[in-house]
Amino acid sequence: xxxxxxxxxxxxxxxxxxxxxxxxxxxxxxxxxxxxxxxxxxxxxxxxxxxxxxxxxxxxxxxxxxxxxxxxxxxxxxxxxxxxxxxxxxxxxxxxxxxxxxx
Amino acid sequence: xxxxxxxxxxxxxxxxxxxxxxxxxxxxxxxxxxxxxxxxxxxxxxxxxxxxxxxxxxxxxxxxxxxxxxxxxxxxxxxxxxxxxxxxxxxxxxxxxxxxxxx
Amino acid sequence: xxxxxxxxxxxxxxxxxxxxxxxxxxxxxxxxxxxxxxxxxxxxxxxxxxxxxxxxxxxxxxxxxxxxxxxxxxxxxxxxxxxxxxxxxxxxxxxxxxxxxxx
Amino acid sequence: xxxxxxxxxxxxxxxxxxxxxxxxxxxxxxxxxxxxxxxxxxxxxxxxxxxxxxxxxxxxxxxxxxxxxxxxxxxxxxxxxxxxxxxxxxxxxxxxxxxxxxx
Numbered sequence: 001x002x003x004x005x006x007x008x009x010x011x012x013x014x015x016x017x018x019x020x021x022x023x024x025x026x027x028x029x030x031x032x033x034x035x036x037x038x039x040x041x042x043x044x045x046x047x048x049x050x051x052x053x054x055x056x057x058x059x060x061x062x063x064x065x066x067x068x069x070x071x072x073x074x075x076x077x078x079x080x081x082x083x084x085x086x087x088x089x090x091x092x093x094x095x096x097x098x099x100x101x102x103x
Numbered sequence: 104x105x106x107x108x109x110x111x112x113x114x115x116x117x118x119x120x121x122x123x124x125x126x127x128x129x130x131x132x133x134x135x136x137x138x139x140x141x142x143x144x145x146x147x148x149x150x151x152x153x154x155x156x157x158x159x160x161x162x163x164x165x166x167x168x169x170x171x172x173x174x175x176x177x178x179x180x181x182x183x184x185x186x187x188x189x190x191x192x193x194x195x196x197x198x199x200x201x202x203x204x205x206x
Numbered sequence: 207x208x209x210x211x212x213x214x215x216x217x218x219x220x221x222x223x224x225x226x227x228x229x230x231x232x233x234x235x236x237x238x239x240x241x242x243x244x245x246x247x248x249x250x251x252x253x254x255x256x257x258x259x260x261x262x263x264x265x266x267x268x269x270x271x272x273x274x275x276x277x278x279x280x281x282x283x284x285x286x287x288x289x290x291x292x293x294x295x296x297x298x299x300x301x302x303x304x305x306x307x308x309x
Numbered sequence: 310x311x312x313x314x315x316x317x318x319x320x321x322x323x324x325x326x327x328x329x330x331x332x333x334x335x336x337x338x339x340x341x342x343x344x345x346x347x348x349x350x351x352x353x354x355x356x357x358x359x360x361x362x363x364x365x366x367x368x369x370x371x372x373x374x375x376x377x378x379x380x381x382x383x384x385x386x387x388x389x390x391x392x393x394x395x396x397x398x399x400x401x402x403x404x405x406x407x408x409x410x411x412x
Contacts, residue, residue, distance in 0.1 A: 012145050012147070012148060013148065014142070014148060014151075015145060018142060018143075018145070021142050022139055022142055022143065025135055025138050025139045025142065026135075026139065028135045028138075029132055029135035029136055029139070032128055032131045032132035032135050033132055035128050035131075035165075036125055036128045036129065036132070039117070039121060039124050039125055039128065040121075040125065042115050042118060042121070044115070045115060045116065045117060045169050045170075045172070045173040045177065046173065046195050046196070046199050048117075048169055049166055049169055049170060049173070049199045049202070049203070050199070050202070052162055052165060052166040052169070052203075053166070053199075053202040053203060053206045055162060056159060056162050056163065056166075056206045057206050059155055059158060059159050059162070060159065060206070060410055060411070062138075062155060063152055063155040063156070063159075063410075064403070064406065064407050064410060066148050066151055066152055066155070067148075067152060067403075067406060068399070068403040068406075069148070070148040070149065070152070071380060071384065071399065071402065071403070072399050074148065075380065075384075075385070076384070076385060076388040076395075076399075079381075079385035079388065079389065080388070080389055086385075090377070090380065090381050090385075092149050093149070093380065094373070094376075094377040094380070096149050096152040096153070096156075097373065097376060097377075097406055097409075098373050099152070099153070099156040100152070100155075100156060100406075100410050101369055101372075101373060101409050101410050102308070102309075102369070103156045103159045103160050103163070103308075163307055163308070166307075167300070167303065167304050167307060170300075170303060171296070171300040171303075174277060174281065174296065174299065174300070175296050178277065178281075178282070179281070179282060179285040179292075179296075182282040182285065182286070183285065183286060189282075193274070193277065193278050193282075196277065197270070197273075197274040197277070200270065200273060200274075200303055200306075201270050203303075203307050204266055204269075204270060204306050204307050205266070205411070205412075206411075218351050218353070218354060219354065220348070220354060220357075221351060224348060224349075224351070227348050228345055228348055228349065231341055231344050231345045231348065232341075232345065234341045234344075235338055235341035235342055235345070238334055238337045238338035238341050239338055241334050241337075241371075242331055242334045242335065242338070245323070245327060245330050245331055245334065246327075246331065248321050248324055248327070250321070251321060251322065251323060251375050251376075251378070251379040251383065252379065252401050252402070252405050254323075254375055255372055255375055255376060255379070255405040255408070255409070256405070256408070258368055258371060258372040258375070258409075259372070259405075259408040259409060259412045261368060262365060262368050262369065262372075262412045263412050265361055265364060265365050265368070266365065266412070268344075268361060269358055269361040269362070269365075272354050272357055272358055272361070273354075273358060275354070276354040276355065276358070280354065298355050299355070302355050302358040302359070302362075305358070305359070305362040306358070306361075306362060309362045309365045309366050309369070
């Protein structure tokens, strides 16, 4: 394995589940198209809102999965090496979690 | 104006801004495609999470707009007429808001 | 019934359930004290976070209840009378819902 | 330093800021009492909802602080030692973050 591959695997915990994430994001893209069709066909607001909630939950679930793998791989990896890189990674993860909680 | 048109306008407060909602939903669909590209290109998790948060906020904003117009048109309209329809509409709106707050 | 009582009932939908809201808020106050005790006793972070989530859910539930009753009583009441007051009430409710969704 | 002290410091990242957390939780308790007073005095729903949003944000902020310190100290500490304890800690943190995002 080349150094680059090691680094890539180290940095991106989600890569081992890349196909799964792509599949979920394609489904979310489909939900966005479904919402356009609902608005186009002038469907009932409440039904549209129900679909928006389902899509938001699907997105949140992708975000939680990515955050978990980021902490398990990247943050922990940087922490093992220590130094300023560890602190930067912790700060980044903390900010990303705060954005998720507040969005 | 035909009876159907009146009913449609009454039921779907978002219709007067239909093109605006379609535009926002197309942009959200584009964000979903952008996320797939980021995962495909194995970009940094934190950058992907930042995009997910932006997309979640855009979706929430669509949902809040739809909920507002639903209350202003449909709930208030039903309430003016009174009876069990008014109660059903209030319960539906209440459930939709709860789903938004909890998602 | 005096005019003031009518107005009060009209404006504050939650009043018929005032005791219930007070009871729930006292329980939430108790949860805030429980959290202080947990931190004081240096309990495990994850257990504290679980309690914070429970308390946040309890608060959200109070907020959703108040918002429902506000829409059912105050917003609908103002809408029946029409005019600029109706628009102000709708805007206020819309802003309050947005704050709930985003907090 | 005794073994117990080491363990305590290791497990509870928030301890170095214990007084700060206690202060914030006392303020949150005060907000819960303030809300009871507002309901008691039959204040305007929207003003009560504004206070509930402020209190929810304060609680979220405490939770995000605790989660950060937990990841920086406990999760990273367990990960350095490796083994099943590391996996348990990552799973616990992941579940706690999911509860925060969804509440």
